[in-house]
Amino acid sequence: xxxxxxxxxxxxxxxxxxxxxxxxxxxxxxxxxxxxxxxxxxxxxxxxxxxxxxxxxxxxxxxxxxxxxxxxxxxxxxxxxxxxxxxxxxxxxxxxxxxxxxxxxxxxxxxxxxxxxxxxxxxxxxxxxxxxxxxxxxxxxxxxxxxxxxxxxxxxxxxxxxxxxxxxxxxxxxxxxxxxxxxxxxxxxxxxxxxxxxxxxxxxxxxxxxxxxxxxxxxxxxxxxxx
Amino acid sequence: xxxxxxxxxxxxxxxxxxxxxxxxxxxxxxxxxxxxxxxxxxxxxxxxxxxxxxxxxxxxxxxxxxxxxxxxxxxxxxxxxxxxxxxxxxxxxxxxxxxxxxxxxxxxxxxxxxxxxxxxxxxxxxxxxxxxxxxxxxxx
Numbered sequence: 001x002x003x004x005x006x007x008x009x010x011x012x013x014x015x016x017x018x019x020x021x022x023x024x025x026x027x028x029x030x031x032x033x034x035x036x037x038x039x040x041x042x043x044x045x046x047x048x049x050x051x052x053x054x055x056x057x058x059x060x061x062x063x064x065x066x067x068x069x070x071x072x073x074x075x076x077x078x079x080x081x082x083x084x085x086x087x088x089x090x091x092x093x094x095x096x097x098x099x100x101x102x103x104x105x106x107x108x109x110x111x112x113x114x115x116x117x118x119x120x121x122x123x124x125x126x127x128x129x130x131x132x133x134x135x136x137x138x139x140x141x142x143x144x145x146x147x148x149x150x151x152x153x154x155x156x157x158x159x160x161x162x163x164x165x166x167x168x169x170x171x172x173x174x175x176x177x178x179x180x181x182x183x184x185x186x187x188x189x190x191x192x193x194x195x196x197x198x199x200x201x202x203x204x205x206x207x208x209x210x211x212x213x214x215x216x217x218x219x220x221x222x223x224x225x226x227x
Numbered sequence: 228x229x230x231x232x233x234x235x236x237x238x239x240x241x242x243x244x245x246x247x248x249x250x251x252x253x254x255x256x257x258x259x260x261x262x263x264x265x266x267x268x269x270x271x272x273x274x275x276x277x278x279x280x281x282x283x284x285x286x287x288x289x290x291x292x293x294x295x296x297x298x299x300x301x302x303x304x305x306x307x308x309x310x311x312x313x314x315x316x317x318x319x320x321x322x323x324x325x326x327x328x329x330x331x332x333x334x335x336x337x338x339x340x341x342x343x344x345x346x347x348x349x350x351x352x353x354x355x356x357x358x359x360x361x362x363x364x365x366x367x
Binding site for chain 2 (some may be wrong): 006094096097098100102104107139141142143144
């Protein structure tokens, strides 16, 4: 009487263990492949007529064309980042508050992806009057980073502030704060179609860890699309 | 007799409490001042920023320029500076509002943390250093 019950209990345990292992293995393998990042910003439904039928397309917020100059006096435009994943932020070289922390964190992103040709970093100065090409050049050289990988750009003041708005980054001149400018310390992750895919606190190590992980997801997505 | 003893105990306890409170605050003052005035550039771990902002952690400069640091904190610094063999050239804003005792605590915090095991400063020592500050501090 005892024997069969024991046997079936053992069987049950084995079966449950098997199912659990299978489920775990399956979920572990499938999760990274199906993981995607959201597209941030407003979206619009646009209707169009195809063969008499109405088709609704979703139009996502896209970063418009831009034109700035980097530390090597090279023009940096939407062409520079075409087909690439890029991370962007807004700062100024004389910033006494959050910028050094942002730059030390961006340096981690740089080190993680400096050998990946599909990644670019784009830092905009919000103080173009002071941060000329020469100033940015010295800044980048002292930081010991490659121009092709990490562009420090300057340009027309209004264009820079307009672009900050496009990236959802707050930036403004403010005589009341230390350094004369106030801006948010966000890092924005942009995909190869110039859609915003992530927003990160550039001063928080844990959030920058998340960015570095998210970039892997985005690069994988890019590979799939190419195939 | 009994009443006076009671009063003595109460007074003694109060004095002791106040004193400990005092010491606790003083001990943390250097750390607090660092967080408030230095950390955003020199980082929580004193590592600075590669090529741009010199480190505080294990910095030879703290020993080689020991006597200039008090004025540096109060008045800031400008011009090139070599720390651990690397040249930096970025202006550092000073904190002119810091009192002598605050600068002493801040210096002692820096000299004994971030991997530094350097000699502490006494308050009179820092006072003397601050009397001789160059009007505009330039490093050579």
